[in-house]
Amino acid sequence: MCHVYASTDPGRYECTTRSLRLKGCVTSVRLENEFWEILDELARNQQMSAGQFISELYGEVLATKGNVANLASMLRVACAVHLHIRAEAPARSA
Numbered sequence: 001m002c003h004v005y006a007s008t009d010p011g012r013y014e015c016t017t018r019s020l021r022l023k024g025c026v027t028s029v030r031l032e033n034e035f036w037e038i039l040d041e042l043a044r045n046q047q048m049s050a051g052q053f054i055s056e057l058y059g060e061v062l063a064t065k066g067n068v069a070n071l072a073s074m075l076r077v078a079c080a081v082h083l084h085i086r087a088e089a090p091a092r093s094a
Helices: 002-006 035-045 050-065 071-093
Strands: 017-020 025-032
Touching: 017 035, 017 050, 025 035, 025 071, 035 050, 035 071, 050 071
Parallel strands: none
Antiparallel strands: 017 025
């Protein structure tokens, strides 16, 4: 089973830094390319750019939690939650 993970294309876990505007401030976020692909997909599904999607998500977390201690970690967890929900969807409809 580890072969599935060990044989992953290194490009998927290489990091890319993107600049974002959050609440009027420019910041940069460094994530693995796999996470950027998931965020790009989530944004497309909402008819937004990734920057718009992240900005909206950031604003919602601020509104509900009061702060975002680690933006990159929050984005990775959001991607993981999305994948869990997507994996559970077929089970719920069966």
